[in-house]
Amino acid sequence: xxxxxxxxxxxxxxxxxxxxxxxxxxxxxxxxxxxxxxxxxxxxxxxxxxxxxxxxxxxxxxxxx
Numbered sequence: 770x771x772x773x774x775x776x777x778x779x780x781x782x783x784x785x786x787x788x789x790x791x792x793x794x795x796x797x798x799x800x801x802x803x804x805x806x807x808x809x810x811x812x813x814x815x816x817x818x819x820x821x822x823x824x825x826x827x828x829x830x831x832x833x834x
Contacts, residue, residue: 772798 771791775784775798788795818834819826826834 771793774791775787775793778787784798785795787793788798815831818831822830
C-alpha cells in the first residue's frame, strides 16, 4: 500500500512530497482508522429477539419487546 511506502521512507523524504509523487492525499496518510465498537448490549438483545422469532419479526415487533 502507498501508506506503507510513505511510513517506511519518512525518514528520507518529506511526507508531502511522497504524497504528491504517489498521488495520495495527505489526509489519507494521516487518517487513523478506528476499529468498530464491539456489539453493545442493545444490539445483542435485538439480535436475540430476532433469532427467537425465527427471523420473522420486523422492527415494530422488536421495538415493542
